[in-house]
Amino acid sequence: MWKRIILILVVLACLAGGAWWLYGDKRTPSDVLTLYGNVDIRQVDVAFRVGGRITELYKEEGDTVKAGEKLAQLDLQPLEYALSRAQAELAMQQAAYAQMLNGYRPEDVAQARASLEGAQAAFNNAAITLRRTENLRKQRALSQRELDDARSAYTEALSRRDAAQEQLRLMEAGYRAEEVMRQEAAVKAAEAAVHTASLNVSDTELFAPQDGVVLTRVHEVGAVVQPGQTVYAVTLNNPVWIRAYVTQPNLGHIRPGQEALLSIDATPGKTYRGFVGFISPTAEFTPKTVETKEVRNDLVFRFRVVAEDPDNVMRQGMPVTVTLRKDGGRP
Template sequence: MDRKRIAIGLGVLALAIAAFVTRGFGLVPSGDGDALRLYGNVDIREVDMAFRVPGRIDTVVVEEGDKVARGALLATIDPAPIDARAQQAEASVAQARAALAKLQNGNRPQDIAQAQARVAAAQAAAGKAREDVERRRPLVEPGAISRQLWEQSLAERDSADARLAEAREALSLARTGARAEDIAAAQAQLEASEAARRGVSTDLGDTRLVAKAQGTVVTRAREPGAMVQPGETVLTISLDRPLRVRAYVSETDLSRIAPGMAVTVRADGNPRAYRGTIGYISPRAEFTPKSVETENLRTDLVYRLRITVENPDNALRQGQPVTVSVTGAKPARD
């Protein structure tokens, strides 16, 4: 009897071990119950880091495999050529600002006084010329003076009057100041110079290449001393967060899931289960990609969905195949 009990006990123990290791071969329900299983891969999310300005690389401060935080310095370009442009832009702004101020402030008191003095001189000259004409007028008919001298006196009077009118207009302009159109043009020139300075300042900032997101350096493509053009890849960074899974659901199971559903993500050889949420389901059907290992035919129509993993770690790698369990999926239709 004891041997029989021992045999029964060993059999039950063996069955329990088999159920634990193999999830019961279908005889014992798994932790996921009747969960819908989907298949996919961890998204590969990389960004090629490049300078927006041309130049010679001065430093590259990271190596492949380094973890970088958002805002971390990655590399620099020699800023000397752009520094020279920045100084030139500053000088242009100062010149334009001075020209505008000159027009806005109007003429100096000394300039107005000088114009008044010219008017006074012109008045005196014009008065003398008129006096000469009036003194010589009675002498023309008797022939006391020549016709040529008389005509010269008239010309000198007219010329003096013209110079007086010119001096008076110059005084009026000195008192009035610059035209509104000239001030507006000077203002526009100042704004253009300031815009050019901002552009150079942006270029100067672009000589520093910084990380825009947290990640891992996977490729160091260029080295210090190399000449690079705008947009030429210097480093490639793999984005660690947020970690996303690209999975696929068959057409027949599409109605069983919805955005916002909680899921469990598992990877081969990794005992940990990761929590996730369905964030997006494609409205367009496609054929199952060859990179996805599924239990169905690869020619089946499927819909792509994106899952955001809530608690990732370094054991979950980009491009890794995963199995997704949707425990809250609606029951399958018969």
């Protein structure tokens, strides 16, 4: 009797449990959204901004690097020579500019004045000689050739006197404003060349842009590289991104900033925190013509989760399970 009652109770309990599993769960949908994605770690190709021969490489593949840590060194000598040439050119241009600003030396002006006085004296003498020669020629005491020579000497002395006067005038007036401006521009160009050469020297050192891990060491010591040619490929540790997809019916359940719970196969039983950082405005795998509701529901939207990875276990392409609350709460 008791056995029959117990058996009946067990059967009823099983039927009630089955009915709840079959119908009750469907009547009360879960508030948890489970999606799947992959780790998408960013990578940067680190290169020199100048070309040259590599003299030092400080990291191997798999080494961790810190932001600002030195990774490689180029041969300095050619660029140091270029810097010295630029500095010498700047010194010459600055000296010429200072000369223009200060004007001519008093000694130079005095010399030009003395030259004018000498040219004036020579002109006066040539003028006197010409007058005498003309008078003697009228008296037929001299030949026509001697008169022509006197006139030629007079003309030459006049030209020299005028040139000396102009030279003195220019030296007393100083340099033209346009010449000063041109020389000032030459100084600025030389300064820019020095800055560029100095920057090129500093660019012979290669530093890590952010914390990360060396993925690839592309070259070895002694290799000659061109500007922009990759020397190291470095994966960045922070932030770690999870690339996942959500179907169109569930798109309304996620929003930027929403917290997410992440789990990976590498650490079973352990979860990591993250938040939704980006939701694509464009659907993917979209057919050319959408005609039915079933096809429309197959559309997916890419979104990104920014993950916390304190254990540094997430690697590129690793599958990740993303759990979110449909109401936007903390999972």
